[in-house]
Each structure stands twice: as structure tokens, then as C-alpha cells.
Amino acid sequence: MPQIDDLPPLREVIRTHDLVAKKQLGQNFLLDLNLTARIARSAGDLAGCDVLEVGPGPGGLTRGLLAEGARRVLAVEKDARCLPALAEIAAACPGRLEVLLGDALEVDVLAHLTPPVRIVSNLPYNVGTELLVRWLTPPLWPPFWQSLTLMFQKEVAERIVAKPGSKAYGRLALLAQWRTEARIVLTLPPEAFVPAPKVHSAVVHLTRLEAPRFPADGAVLARITAMAFNQRRKMLRSSLKALNPAIEEHLRAAGIDPTQRAEEIGLEQFCSLARSIAASG
Numbered sequence: 001m002p003q004i005d006d007l008p009p010l011r012e013v014i015r016t017h018d019l020v021a022k023k024q025l026g027q028n029f030l031l032d033l034n035l036t037a038r039i040a041r042s043a044g045d046l047a048g049c050d051v052l053e054v055g056p057g058p059g060g061l062t063r064g065l066l067a068e069g070a071r072r073v074l075a076v077e078k079d080a081r082c083l084p085a086l087a088e089i090a091a092a093c094p095g096r097l098e099v100l101l102g103d104a105l106e107v108d109v110l111a112h113l114t115p116p117v118r119i120v121s122n123l124p125y126n127v128g129t130e131l132l133v134r135w136l137t138p139p140l141w142p143p144f145w146q147s148l149t150l151m152f153q154k155e156v157a158e159r160i161v162a163k164p165g166s167k168a169y170g171r172l173a174l175l176a177q178w179r180t181e182a183r184i185v186l187t188l189p190p191e192a193f194v195p196a197p198k199v200h201s202a203v204v205h206l207t208r209l210e211a212p213r214f215p216a217d218g219a220v221l222a223r224i225t226a227m228a229f230n231q232r233r234k235m236l237r238s239s240l241k242a243l244n245p246a247i248e249e250h251l252r253a254a255g256i257d258p259t260q261r262a263e264e265i266g267l268e269q270f271c272s273l274a275r276s277i278a279a280s281g
């Protein structure tokens with residue numbers, strides 16, 4: 001039986017199984033196994049962990065995760081054409097790779113995973129942000145995972161780690177940084193992928209915090225940040241007027257000047273505003 005290192009190069013796998021990339025499935029494959037090993041290592045210690053991988057494709061990152069010592073990998077893939085290539089990897093690692101054919105937005109993965117769990121994926125660009133938001137919010141919060149190590153378009157990665165005052169700062173940064181420690185660990189040029197996408201990509205590593213960074217009701221915080229950033233150029237006293245008749249008082253109570261704009265306000269102040277509004281009923 002072949003070991004993982006005996007498997008054919010990914011270019012050959014793609015040729016053998018005729019895996020011509022489909023744009024509508026966000027298929028930009030990583031074929032350099034040194035690179036996939038590096039991404040797997042950036043996820044932290046995988047030994048003793050189940051790893052959830054969304055979109056294994058021909059299995060480059062899957063091989064990296066298994067070679068780096070993941071106890072088991074659960075891979076959810078929408079494209080049935082990838083199954084034979086993934087079956088070859090499963091045969092080289094008996095009992096360590098389970099593949100579910102389906103849409104990651106619909107498949108229930110929880111029954112297939114044993115804690116501790118890490119999520120590591122080169123995400124399809126069209127569902128990446130939606131998956132991240134789901135993994136950070138109820139009903140999937142409190143989380144079933146210890147960390148997320150995810151490849152996004154660089155522009156999306158920058159929105160996740162953005163700080164106040166930058167153009168990239170907004171709802172995604174607030175949500176991610178409220179509940180996790182998030183940092184970019186690797187940036188990749190288009191040529192790292194086959195076919196090459198139009199833009200650069202980046203891997204973000206998010207580690208869950210035991211408790212949110214500042215106390216606040218998640219639903220109230222989400223409502224405030226949605227309204228504030230939907231009109232990010234407006235003063236907060238205008239953009240949040242419909243939220244609460246006494247909004248100026250709540251803003252002041254949270255230490256925010258009502259003429260400030262959403263992009264100037266940090267996470268701590270948004271949480272303080274959410275608490276003030278929630279306390280007023």
C-alpha cells in the first residue's frame with residue numbers, strides 16, 4: 001500500500017482525473033507540496049486533533065495536514081470529480097481521511113468530528129466569508145473548533161485583521177476580533193495557484209478566545225455595527241438614529257463623540273455602546 005509520500009505529484013493527479021478547474025466552484029489549486037505543508041504547519045500542532053478541511057480539491061493541502069500529523073481529516077468537497085483523487089490519499093492513510101461529498105454551507109459536520117478540532121482550508125472565494133461568519137456566530141458559537149487557518153483573497157484577509165481608521169475596518173474585523181485573536185500568517189502571489197487568480201491571497205490564523213474580548217450582547221453588537229457601517233461616512237448620531245431615540249446619550253455614555261464616524265470607533269467602545277443600549281431595554 002502506498003504511503004503519503006509515495007503518491008504521485010499533484011499535476012499528474014489533476015491530469016489523470018481530468019480535474020480541469022471550474023471557476024464557479026472557486027477552484028484555484030495549490031500544487032506545491034512544500035507550500036501546503038507550510039500552511040498546515042501555520043495551523044499549529046495538529047497531533048491529536050481532528051481537522052475540518054472545506055474544499056480539498058485534488059488534495060494538496062489534505063496531504064499536508066495528514067503529513068503534519070493530524071489525527072483525522074474530515075474533508076467536505078462539492079465537486080464529485082475530486083473523489084477518486086481523495087480516495088487515493090485515504091488509501092495511503094487508513095482511517096485518517098473521511099470525505100463528505102456536499103456543500104459546506106449545508107453539510108452537518110459536527111457528528112463527524114471529535115474534539116479538539118482545528119479548521120484549515122484554502123476556501124472557495126465565493127463562500128469563504130459566509131463560512132467564517134457562521135463559524136463565529138450562533139448557532140455554531142460557542143465554537144466546536146480551537147483555531148481557524150483559512151486562505152482568503154488578500155483583501156478579505158485584511159478586512160478580518162483591520163484596525164480602526166483603515167479603509168478595511170468594518171463589521172468583519174469587529175466580529176472576528178471580538179471573539180478571536182486574528183493575524184495574517186502568509187501572503188501568496190497569484191502564481192502560487194493553478195489557475196492563477198487575479199488577486200493576491202493570504203492565510204489568516206484565528207485562535208478562539210475563552211470569552212469575548214469585551215462583554216456585550218452579540219445580537220445588539222451585530223445590529224449596531226451593521227447600521228453604523230452601512231453608512232460609514234455618516235456621523236454616528238445620524239447613522240444610528242433609527243436604532244434608539246436616545247442614541248446621543250448612549251454614545252456619550254460609551255465615551256463616543258456623537259459626531260464621530262463608525263470607522264473611527266474601536267471594538268471596546270462599540271461593546272460599551274451595545275451594553276448601554278441593551279441596559280436601556
Ligand code: SAM
Pocket residue numbers: 025026027028029030031054055056057058059060061062076077078079082102103104105122123124125127
Ligand atoms: N484545497 C485545494 C487546494 O488548496 O488546492 C482546493 C482549493 S480551491 C480554492 C476550493 C475548493 O472548494 C475546490 O475544490 C471546490 O470544488 C471546493 N468548493 C467550492 N464550493 C464549495 C462548497 N460550497 N462546499 C464544499 N466545497 C466547495
